[in-house]
Amino acid sequence: MVRVKHTPLRSCAACSRKLPKAQLTRVVRNADGRVEPDPTGRKPGRGTYLCYDERCRDTGIRRGRIERALKSSFTEEDRTALVEYLSQERQPARTGDKR
Ligand SMILES: [Zn+2]
Numbered sequence: 001m002v003r004v005k006h007t008p009l010r011s012c013a014a015c016s017r018k019l020p021k022a023q024l025t026r027v028v029r030n031a032d033g034r035v036e037p038d039p040t041g042r043k044p045g046r047g048t049y050l051c052y053d054e055r056c057r058d059t060g061i062r063r064g065r066i067e068r069a070l071k072s073s074f075t076e077e078d079r080t081a082l083v084e085y086l087s088q089e090r091q092p093a094r095t096g097d098k099r
Contacts (some may be wrong), residue, residue, distance in 0.1 A: 007020045007059060012049055013050055013056075014053075014057075014059045014063075015056050019051055028048075029046045033072060035066070035075075035078045037068075046070050048066055048069035072091075
């Protein structure tokens with residue numbers, strides 16, 4: 001029996017578009033209340049997602065969308081690290097992503 005591969009969809013915290021997890025970056029609030037990027041998508045804690053749109057990465061952090069989604073505030077250190085991470089991260093090859 002052939003099973004159709006299920007692709008879980010997640011919403012971007014900034015634009016609310018629903019995308020496959022592979023096209024989003026997970027950001028997680030860990031047990032210590034620190035907010036950090038989670039490229040593996042496996043860290044424990046409350047997570048939210050951002051798509052690879054530059055505007056989302058900007059508004060997601062600057063307009064507090066991530067903080068709201070995680071019900072948490074960035075420390076200055078976390079914010080700096082996250083901005084740095086997101087600006088350097090490369091988007092994986094898109095497959096079948098229609099806009
Ligand atoms: Zn987005």
